[in-house]
């Protein structure tokens with residue numbers, strides 16, 4: 487029986503790498519797959535991993551219909567065994583419903599990959615629908631780490647290393663960016679709540695306010 491699976495985690499925990507590995511393993515056994523992505527950092531119609539792997543993908547736009555696309559392909563005599571869907575957090579809820587129908591009505595495996603929550607800890611629409619519909623939700627085993635060494639569970643958006651909490655939900659970007667650029671940093675919940683990034687923690691540690699002082 488086909489499955490709808492959601493592989494989730496923070497940014498930078500290896501989701502795109504796993505997506506490309508899964509595609510490789512299935513293709514190596516003669517299975518026919520299609521790769522989809524949306525807003526990949528490397529540009530449109532691409533799936534890229536920080537380990538250097540990259541592949542061509544079909545760019546999912548707002549109006550894109552997964553079910554229609556697959557049905558048309560099958561009607562034209564094509565073979566489809568599985569779909570790899572990266573950056574699924576950016577898909578619409580309706581598109582996730584279409585993916586569920588591809589699984590149930592066409593018997594095609596759908597493997598989706600994405601972050602669950604945004605920089606304000608709110609679910610992305612695509613991720614919310616996947617949590618509601620997936621047969622299985624798998625949290626990636628490779629742990630991204632907060633600067634304190636704890637498992638990172640949240641994504642912070644930063645400007646010049648300082649966490650920001652205002653702005654649009656979608657801003658494509660990366661971890662480890664240059665000063666002044668908008669970027670992201672993964673944090674444990676405790677430090678996300680306190681808005682304490684690596685840079686602000688470092689600055690606080692150097693501040694004279696926190697230097698040891700003698701009690702009177």
Ligand SMILES: Nc1ncnc2c1ncn2[C@@H]1O[C@H](COP(=O)(O)OP(=O)(O)O)[C@@H](O)[C@H]1O
Pocket residue numbers: 495496497498499500501502503504534535536537628630
């Ligand atoms: N230079 C490196 N050496 C080893 N592993 C790396 C290196 N750079 C990145 N990685 C691994 O790649 C992971 C990020 O993979 P990626 O698929 O791009 O993540 P995601 O899609 O979840 O954002 C990191 O968590 C780390 O495990």
Ligand SMILES: Cc1cn([C@H]2C[C@H](O)[C@@H](COP(=O)(O)O)O2)c(=O)[nH]c1=O
Pocket residue numbers: 496497498501502525526527600601603604605606641642643655656657658659660670
């Ligand atoms: C937290 C958060 C992230 N994004 C963007 C930033 C990246 O382009 C992607 C995540 O990609 P990854 O492969 O998982 O690293 O999402 C965003 O637009 N809004 C956010 O709140």
